[in-house]
Amino acid sequence: MTVALHDLLPAGLRRSWVIDGTCPDLDIYSLFRARQIADLHRTAIIDAKGVLCYTALDRKVRCLATGLRDLGIRPGDVVGVQLPNGRNAVVADLALAALGAVALPFPVGRGSLEAECLLRRAEAVAVIASIEHRGNRHAADLHTLAPALPALRHVIAAGPGTAPEGTIPLSGLLRCDPAEFAPERPHPDSAARILVSSGSEAEPKMVAYSHNALAGGRGNFLASLMPDQAPPRCLFLVPLASAFGSNGTAVTLARHGGTLILMDHFTPEAAIDAVREHGPTHILGVPTMVRMMLDRLKTTGDELPAPTALVLGGSALDETTARNAARAFGCPVVNLYGSADGVNCHTGLGSTTPDADGRGVVAGRPDPRVADIRIADTDTHEPLQDGATGEIIARGPMTPMCYVASPDLDARYRTPDGWVRTGDLGFLDDNGILHIVGRLKDVVIRGGANISPAEVERELAAHPLVRDVVCVGVPDEVMGERLAACVVPSAARTPTLDSLCAHLTQRGLEQRKHPEHLLVVGELPLTPAGKPDRAGLRQRLTGSPPPKREPAAVPFARTG
Template identity: 80%
Template sequence: MTADRPVLRDLLPAELRRSWVVDGTCPDLDLYSLFRARQIADLHRTAVLDAKGALCYTALDRKVRCLATGLRDLGIREGDVVGVQLPDNRNAVIADLALAALGAVALPFPVGRGILEAECLLRRAGAVAVIAAVEHRGLHHAADLLTLARALPALRHVVAVGPGSAPGGTVPWPDLMRRDPRGFVPARPDPDGAARILVSSGSEAEPKMIAYSHNALAGGRGNFLASLIPDAAPPRCLFLVPLASAFGSNGTAVTLARHGGTLVLLDRFSPEAAVRAVREHEPTHVLGVPTMVRMMLERLDVTGEPLPAPTALVLGGAPLDEATAAAAAKAFGCPVVNLYGSADGVNCHTGLADTVPPADAAGVVAGHPDPRVAEIRIADPETHAALPDGDIGEIISRGPMTPLCYVGAPELDARYRTPDGWVRTGDLGYLDADNVLHVVGRLKDIVIRGGANISPAEVERELRAHPQVRDVVCVGVPDPLMGERLAACVVVRGPQAPTLDALGVHLAARGLERRKHPERLLVVEEVPLTAAGKPDRIALRARLAADVPPVRHVLPEVPPLAQAG
């Protein structure tokens, strides 16, 4: 390891990790070797369906080897971290597999993420290169990332992916794709070594990065999808969420490398495009967040035309309500699977047995934990001791999909991992007598807007730099479409209160992407405090509910990110 590269240490006992290889739970192969075996087994099976059409496994593999050759010529080596900021199309898949073939560690983050967050990710991960779009929906990621090169000594290359001309100083993607792949020899990295870094905004002021091994992705996460494929046939998965999200990590590594399936991709989500993709490509699995499906249901109500029934509609990233689940099951004509998961290393779902997932007084339940994916226990939040069935405590998780560690953040390892490797989710729940997981609340305070985690602490920190803001507390307010929206409760500095638009301009100038901007503004004389002296967020939510003005919609209604794992 170089001085700039964080050490990615496995926090699970080594003998436990190897036991899942011995019993066949994990394949004990790196991701590219798994993909290559799938390619050899069915040379002309369609691997990707995107706006350019179909791409078969053999054509995809050739492109992967071309890029891997070009990246190796740039000096990318096994263990190097490389960022990827591309829209959901074949290029994102090519980049993912090429990095796996080199034994490098991919750090994907979705298009639309601001330069402030990108700088934080690339710096803390010690990334030596980043592959980014020249232009996407008015944003110029490659040019923006090039400006970071001076501030990030480890960042040696920015690879610019068109359409559009590569900015001066970047490496044009076509130059790499023209390399001769015939002499390329793939690396053979340790299957228990790092393959990918998942990004979660979580409840921290800065985004969390979590390192996953080849076995944790293809094995643990691969077993999750396997449980939703009743006939073991290669799946055809429509991903409504970004491949660069935690939920999207079930794309290249799981759908292609583990199961030899087909990825159906949209450059960006819109309900019209998603409905059209279901009709045209007849996916076996549709993966998204509840907000996306609510939008699709609105379009289906207008047309009234039935959809070809998938095997499963898999919804995660935000709480699923009973009304949405029932309406989706009827409209899609298949079981709706409620997925409880996160980038941090937890996964539990309701499976295919019920068309509409069961519910309790708190809402839709999380389902039966699968030890081939992640064992789940309920623990005392302070001592981590296991609690009896029926007792409410913190949900903790450990299993084949458990990540290695947090990246460049030993304080997060200390906070969220127990000494024997269990992941602390910060969520409250209980296991009933039938071993069904029920999620009842959160220890940590985050706002989940359309499946995207927003850290109030991060937004508060930036808002406090506004000249008209003396103090601020950000809280989530319920919303029937997005699940939650962010409200800023502001104590004013000076005679005049800032407007919501002025706060948005300020946050944009400080590099905070629009998905994190508040959509409600409440001016208060002072921040109410609890008995412990902390901001009383419950009281502020009550104030917002009592005011009951219409929510100020300043952001697009398209969920930009899904964190579910």
């Protein structure tokens, strides 16, 4: 059975963006193939294995597509992909697009609990995963999960080393003869990729995107940062499997005929080396990564070739970081407000630091070729006049189709006419500039990565020494926020932070979601409404007054 993916936007509206040229109206593989034919030997990928041109990449794509087709992968099937940044991840993306299948990428390092949830709800028929990456053995772990996933037929093991018993080596599929392969031609408004966002839900959200929404809407986002429209050379510090990373294969390669510069994991030293050696035009990352790079540059005094833009999203970009980054990299620093749910706005190439005023952070002018943005009343959802603060809603060419297997999320976050409710608070000024002033959602953003306190609380509640627990974010100069667990012990023995983290690991929660602070309390304080007083707990952890109801500055939304 294939999971149902329906489009919550009116079909006529989708078609109007094709008619006016906003969207290319081609599937992702056809777009890539046209770029390959136009420039056979242009560099497509630079990674740890070296340089790969468009023609060599296309041959690998056709080989893998042939192998996957022979395994029974059909149009509309969902296939999970858990691979580090590198050519294999790109080959998988394009091969699935050529088959008309739907890619479900999720980053390496995500725990088995979350992987099982994603694959089960998406009814994935196969998954491509690493044999080993930085201590993680995802292929073996996913093969162990297979009996609990009735739709899953194949686990494909990628990378060096011996494929676990019962899995299919990716290397064998890449040796298939592509001579007879004929790509599918899926409808450009059909599903191409599922983006994963933890958001504020206890389980990760999955958001279905069409070919046009990726290559068209998200493609227009990158086009707005290409002043000469020359093919870009994009260094991705973030995983290609993230929402921000969805600007890789479909956008940088297929839409714009550019080059991907990839590292299989981020370190500030490797990132600086990549900038120095490969001269990217665009660097895409989160502020925490750039702060780490700036620290290294202080000690070395190196001068770097100036990119066109440093594009930062995922968490708050403070003025000091932006100013120092603009000086060190010699280019505009673009402050990106965006998320997997379908919102995008950025400050553009005209300034080097984000502007701010007493009411919030300036996010830039919405681009209707990407996503139109309006402000709605938080209770009635009716549109508000310019200058009024309310919930930010978005709709445009990049708007996703729907949430996957989650009609409750469709009802909660989508309006009847297709607008996306972001859960963020903001206003549009008289000049049409978007300002962010707060957020409705309870989410901790650590170094640009989302952590749902509800998910961590649910797993910690199963610890034998925990009677009650609340998780909150506490400010941190490096990571933006870190997670703290506020625990009421269930017995005379008190759990330690190490024991709580070991418990989370055992239950399949990856390390990035583990709390880094522990507060032991006799009872949880309650608000007048009878709910746990998170602000009061945060105050005890930081020793500072509770935050005001309307903070002066807030992190930008999850990912690009």
